[in-house]
Amino acid sequence: MQNNPYKVSKNVESLSAYTPGEQPQGGGWVKLNTNEFPYPPTPKIKTAVIDAMGSDCAPLRLYPDPLSGKVREAVAKHYGVEGKNVIVGNGSDDILNLIMRAFGDDKLKVAAMNPSYSLYPVLSKMQGAELLEFDFENETKLPFEKIFNSGANVFILTSPNAPLGISFSLGDLQCLADNFKGLLVIDEAYAPFSGFSAAKFAAGRKNVLTVCTSSKGWGLAGMRVGWAVSDEGVICILDKIRDSYNVDRLAQAASIAALQDEEYYAEKIGKVVKTREETEAFFASIGWKFYKSASNFIFVMPSKNGVCGRDVASGLFDFLKSEKILVRYWKNDMKICSGLRITVGTDAEMQKLRESILKWIKE
Amino acid sequence: MQNNPYKVSKNVESLSAYTPGEQPQGGGWVKLNTNEFPYPPTPKIKTAVIDAMGSDCAPLRLYPDPLSGKVREAVAKHYGVEGKNVIVGNGSDDILNLIMRAFGDDKLKVAAMNPSYSLYPVLSKMQGAELLEFDFENETKLPFEKIFNSGANVFILTSPNAPLGISFSLGDLQCLADNFKGLLVIDEAYAPFSGFSAAKFAAGRKNVLTVCTSSKGWGLAGMRVGWAVSDEGVICILDKIRDSYNVDRLAQAASIAALQDEEYYAEKIGKVVKTREETEAFFASIGWKFYKSASNFIFVMPSKNGVCGRDVASGLFDFLKSEKILVRYWKNDMKICSGLRITVGTDAEMQKLRESILKWIKE
Incomplete structure (x- = not known):
């Protein structure tokens, strides 16, 4: 029972936190x-971080570039897309949170596979958005018709899937993008190990977004830098609601050095x-x-x-x-x-x- | 008009972004x-950051402490409170966002003075919470009766006020805490320049929370570390909804070094x-x-x-x-x-x- 003088918002009251x-x-x-x-x-990060601090740490007293512009450029170059197709966040969890807030609410449903990343149910519940979860067919196949007919506004596909590790073909992703009537979010946290990214594909479609993180494929879990690639229209919506200064100076410097050392x-x-x-x-x-x-x-x-x-x-x-x-x-x-x-x-x-x-x- | 295959959530559709x-x-x-x-x-930050990278940046491949435990301890020591009374965020904007999500919704109103920090209206709108704004009386006095009778679940007081710079007495804060029927949030971003913090007061009340940031008083705007001090019950609610790894390793190291160099x-x-x-x-x-x-x-x-x-x-x-x-x-x-x-x-x-x-x- 709540004995406090304040109330807790309806979406948070009964929420169970994500367990890392x-x-x-x-x-x-x-x-x-x-x-x-x-x-x-990459050891190049060390020099980049030390340079970003200057001789006396004076640069740290100033706010970072709010757009993380040079990180956006480095991400864009990595995938062969343009800077306007990229947004950068405080880890990809930050980006997933923004996606849920921008495209989910008590009327706008979200869908995902089960099993997949166990953060999605927490983020959708926090936003009051119903989460539809689908089973794989024959253990590893996507249930296309169920996804197309779900009425969801967002379908998040972890690709490769976590925790199973299985991947999906570009043909599967194209089929989803062509037929799903909403935003297709491809969570590519583990794509660096699959030899395939859908980021360039996402930049060329109005309704596809890929999310990735430096935590897995760039060895920077300690630095919290993630990003998304999509059509400029989607990126602008996410930019509107992110924290103005969401990535600090040293995290920007570290992730640029990593992205450049292919x-x-x-x-x-x-x-x-x-x-x-x-x-x-x-x-x-x-x-x-x-x-x-x-x-x-x-x-x-x-x-x-x-x-x-x-x-x-x-x-x-x-x-x-x-x-x-x-x-x-x-x-x-x-x-x-x-x-x-x-x-x-x-x-x-x-x-x-x-x-x-x-x-x-x-x- | 929206020509995209997806919809934008009702609270974000018409939102105007905060302008830094x-x-x-x-x-x-x-x-x-x-x-x-x-x-x-403080120049001690440089050594702390270099140490946190290790000789070969290997520590950066591991996730940071999700609780930012040592930062909490350093904040607690600074104010003379306990670690359980502290939460740490990716700048105080992160904390303010969590407060709005936890304690505001379409039924739970938020209140603030006008003028004050222009981020509050953006955060409340994103959460679908009505924001009540009060004028100062005689330019600098708080309209106590209006605040008490507002029916708001949260009242955010920027103290010292921004953009005016004026401060409020401990008596004013006590009066608010005793009579406001909701959570009193004191945004103390500028308190280090006033010679007075209400953090210890907040830790001893069930319904008071102070927010502060290393950006202003510790010269670390570039590193994005903020914190809140409150009753353990309030801290637990905010912990439930923050990103698991919201503060990176170097930001934790830098802010600890700063907090310790009084x-x-x-x-x-x-x-x-x-x-x-x-x-x-x-x-x-x-x-x-x-x-x-x-x-x-x-x-x-x-x-x-x-x-x-x-x-x-x-x-x-x-x-x-x-x-x-x-x-x-x-x-x-x-x-x-x-x-x-x-x-x-x-x-x-x-x-x-x-x-x-x-x-x-x-x-």
Whole structure:
């Protein structure tokens, strides 16, 4: 009961907060639970950040460029689109929040796949927008007709999907863009690991927007820089409601340096993909089912003595934690409680994971 | 007319964006328009930021502490309150946005003084909350009865007021807290220049919250770190709806270093106050009306040949701009269009301002 002199708004009163993956503050963990990049970001960031501070930090007393104009230009160059097609946010969560506020309300429904990013239900509820959630057909196929007939104003597709890691073809995206009567939002947080981005496609359509983040593919989760690419009309609507100074000076400097060092990331992403394939081969070798990943994580259904399911997955999660290996597990989500989402780490980290798994199997 | 396949939410469709003060990207300007600190922030920030990057930027690949726990502790220590009474945001604009979402909606009204921070109407409209605006009585007094009888769920008091710079007594704040039937939000962005903060008072009441920012009193406008202090119950509600990772690693490091260097800021704020008093004395000497400021800016009503008003203020604004001096002017707001809001800069900057004003008077 509310005994306070103030009231809480109807959309917030009953809201349950989004639960981010655990961020242990102590050391010694093999952290495979929040899909961070396993390698440091480009060392060029250090110089860029130090330069942005000046000799005496004096530049920090001034507000940053409210438009993050040079970040927009760097994003545009990366995708081969124009600066007017880009908006930059305080992480892609900031952008997703803006999308929900701009295009969802108590009359404007939002739709998404289930499973997908568990932040969407929180953001839609906060905005009072009904969220329609669709199951995959045959585990990995999009239910096109249901999406087209949903009456939703926004359909958010996580592509590659999280937590499953599966990807969708450009043909699928074109089909959605052509037939969905609303704004198609493609959340591409993990696209850098799939070898394909729909950003250029989005810039050329009136009703398609891609969202991406520097957290995953650029190793900058600590710096909170995300962006969206779309038609200029959509970008203008989002610009109207974002915080004026939403990205600080050092975050702007760091993300520009990262976006410009294509060579560094091409090599490191190649390593992540190779490690992912080796890890998938390991899971195959011990007979575990997994979704073929186009991302930097693998969703795997562990089995022990021929048995799969919630108790088995939960048991492995606890065992790994006791070995100081953190993975992501949604114990109370009946759709995905038989599997674990495991970030692709360094080769040494995956070696430790494999050893722990083999130990657990033999226990 | 909307020709797009998507609709825009009802609260955003007709919204006019907040207009921040001009941020000229070229050099050579005397920038007295956005109330930035005239001195660099503490040099200790540089070491703190470089340390937070590590030798190879590797820490940046990991998400920041979602709670900004060490920033909360530093804020708490600064005010003599507890960490549980503090929330940290991506600038105080982020916090103000959270307040509006948590405590305003189409049934829950918000109230504020007019003039005050022109972001409030934008945030309330975005949330579909009616904003009641009150005039000052006798130019600077709060209309207590109107506030108590407003039926608003939130009353936001900018204290010291912007753009006028005037302050309110602790007695006034206590009277508001005791009699206003809702959440009293005290926006203290400029409190560091007034010698008084209500944060400790807020931490001890169920229905009072103070908001502050490192942008003004700590010279960190470029880093986007703000905070609020309140009862734990209010803080928990705001925590539920903020972005999980709303403050990046370097912004956390920079703001902690700033908050801990009390000595540095005491000396620099003393200089700002001295320069403010000298500038006020100058305005008095040329017979211009101004509001006695408790802030780092002065709201002044210029006159020329005995005439005040919109044309005079507008003329001075344009003249100063031609001299490469930027001040803040709201030409289309009939309540304040006879005055200019001038940030207190360095002594050299104020010397240039005075010379330009004298030149304009003699023109």
